[in-house]
Amino acid sequence: MGILDEFYANNDTLRVPNPSHRHAAPSAPWPWVDLGDEFDRGLLDSELPPVPPLCDHTLCGGSCWKNYPESRFPNWTEHQVEKCEIQRIIKKRDPCRLHVVDVDKEGIFTIPLENGVMEVTQKNIEQSWKAFVANERPPDLRVRAVFIEDLSGPVLQMLGAKFNIEPFFWSSSLNWIPTRFQEDPQAGKGDHITICLTFLRATLPSDFPQNPTPSIISTKPSTLSRMMIDTQAPLPLSTGHLLVLDFLSVHMIRNSKGSTIISYHPSLALPTTKAHDLHQRIELAGRSVYWQKMFQISSDPTFVMLIFLWHAMYAWDEAMENLYTHICNLETRVIETNEMRTTNELHVIRAHQLHYHELLENFRKSVEFVMKYPNPTYDNANEQERKLTKDLLERECNQLLAGINRLEMSRKLQDKRLKNVMNLVFSSVNLDDSRRMQRMTEAAVRDSSGMKQIAYMTMVFLPASFVAAVFGMNVKEISEDTQGTLPHYIVAAAGMTIATVWIIMAYQCQHFLDADYGFLMRLLWPILFILKLFGNEKLGKAKNDKKVARGGSGDIEMQERPSFYPSRDRAASAP
Numbered sequence: 241m242g243i244l245d246e247f248y249a250n251n252d253t254l255r256v257p258n259p260s261h262r263h264a265a266p267s268a269p270w271p272w273v274d275l276g277d278e279f280d281r282g283l284l285d286s287e288l289p290p291v292p293p294l295c296d297h298t299l300c301g302g303s304c305w306k307n308y309p310e311s312r313f314p315n316w317t318e319h320q321v322e323k324c325e326i327q328r329i330i331k332k333r334d335p336c337r338l339h340v341v342d343v344d345k346e347g348i349f350t351i352p353l354e355n356g357v358m359e360v361t362q363k364n365i366e367q368s369w370k371a372f373v374a375n376e377r378p379p380d381l382r383v384r385a386v387f388i389e390d391l392s393g394p395v396l397q398m399l400g401a402k403f404n405i406e407p408f409f410w411s412s413s414l415n416w417i418p419t420r421f422q423e424d425p426q427a428g429k430g431d432h433i434t435i436c437l438t439f440l441r442a443t444l445p446s447d448f449p450q451n452p453t454p455s456i457i458s459t460k461p462s463t464l465s466r467m468m469i470d471t472q473a474p475l476p477l478s479t480g481h482l483l484v485l486d487f488l489s490v491h492m493i494r495n496s497k498g499s500t501i502i503s504y505h506p507s508l509a510l511p512t513t514k515a516h517d518l519h520q521r522i523e524l525a526g527r528s529v530y531w532q533k534m535f536q537i538s539s540d541p542t543f544v545m546l547i548f549l550w551h552a553m554y555a556w557d558e559a560m561e562n563l564y565t566h567i568c569n570l571e572t573r574v575i576e577t578n579e580m581r582t583t584n585e586l587h588v589i590r591a592h593q594l595h596y597h598e599l600l601e602n603f604r605k606s607v608e609f610v611m612k613y614p615n616p617t618y619d620n621a622n623e624q625e626r627k628l629t630k631d632l633l634e635r636e637c638n639q640l641l642a643g644i645n646r647l648e649m650s651r652k653l654q655d656k657r658l659k660n661v662m663n664l665v666f667s668s669v670n671l672d673d674s675r676r677m678q679r680m681t682e683a684a685v686r687d688s689s690g691m692k693q694i695a696y697m698t699m700v701f702l703p704a705s706f707v708a709a710v711f712g713m714n715v716k717e718i719s720e721d722t723q724g725t726l727p728h729y730i731v732a733a734a735g736m737t738i739a740t741v742w743i744i745m746a747y748q749c750q751h752f753l754d755a756d757y758g759f760l761m762r763l764l765w766p767i768l769f770i771l772k773l774f775g776n777e778k779l780g781k782a783k784n785d786k787k788v789a790r791g792g793s794g795d796i797e798m799q800e801r802p803s804f805y806p807s808r809d810r811a812a813s814a815p
Contacts, residue, residue: 255470259415263417264408266421309410321407325414335362337359338357339519343385343526343535344382345382345539347526365394369398381498384498384499385544386501387503388502388504388505396410403493404432416436418438420609427616429496430615431613435545435606436488436490439555439603469592477563487512487513488548489504494616540614546640557643560651574665574668590658590659593655603644610637614629749765749768
């Protein structure tokens, strides 16, 4: 059993779901309604406005968040909410921790609250909602980033109702659907942008949870995992690492009065990026001199989102380094062992490489999306500030795009090396087959020599055997007390020999008779052979007659050629 078989046999629940891209963005007019699903007649017959008025969260008594998403998005019915996994989270009442980091107008990263953590439990739901409604922030706050750990139903509904978040963000996050979209753009005021991105990262088996909990990931039998190539599952490497899929899900509310970034982190039986870890990395980025200068030059909160994308870039680069080492090890193993089984692993890696190409393209489109949709709040800014921010944003996005191009070039190079290794395997196998055939040929030659020696020995003893057979016959010339005679023997032997030769020739006559006769007709092979010879002789004679006639006519034509054709002598004597 190879590396892949051993891994999948023990880790059969480590696949992420295959994304349903048709349910990725609000532009899809039927959220989570497939072609065979029934429509909700109550929604079609409703007289309420399709877009409810905004709620100030003071007079609703909490119904706006308790009935989210239907309270803010009536087209999301109970069936759709159930199908997209949001209902599963709404029913969840476990404690949820929110890790918070603030960025002020000077670009300084600070941790509010106690250690920057807010915990929402069943006991403090109402207090938490009041805190969300109050939305108390420092006056100089530029952007607040919230990292969700173990998302619960109340937190999903409170954040969704407070910031009027499109449910597609939650459904895409819960189902690992890569997407990017802008919603509710208002010139001079702000907008909402969402980026959901699947990326690759390298991890160790020790990073996996010891007791994985049930999740939305697939649970197919281990026999199937060994029979098929599953690019959604982790890829074990000879370096001891695993290449697993991770998910970045960020929703940003860009507002002139203060922006908010919400980062969702899945709770799966996979070593995905945890809220606490990304919270620390974002805080650490605030200590970077390069980024601090940028934050001091421009107040655009979009630059904070670029740091999230840099996290995916780091993960990609580490993963490709480990994959490169694994391919080098495979090359060495192929050269040393020439195992045909290695081609299975090579095919698996190439299938994953094709999937990685798709992921890198999604990464590229996400960066281009950020560059394409600048912050609408800068529509009211002066031309110099707007141009400066635009140039800075394009510069940083181009840096990310250059890194993605480098990763894609590395992936292509590795794919070519894999193809070269596969050719090496097949060439080695062909060489082994050639050597094996050579040995078989040499053995056949030796066997042929042995058979010749046996034939020679048989020929040496053949006269003696013939004489012994003759003297052993019961004929009157040798043994007087018998009835048989030597003529009897000659007649019987000659008749049997002629009959045997006749029948053998009848079976083999297709080699000298062109027509395909039946067996009874082939018994007349001497007659058929004579007829064939006679027919060929007549045909040959006819062909010769035609040749003679053709040659004679040519001579006549030459003789009857008109005299006005100049002859060689006449041409030579001409002036």
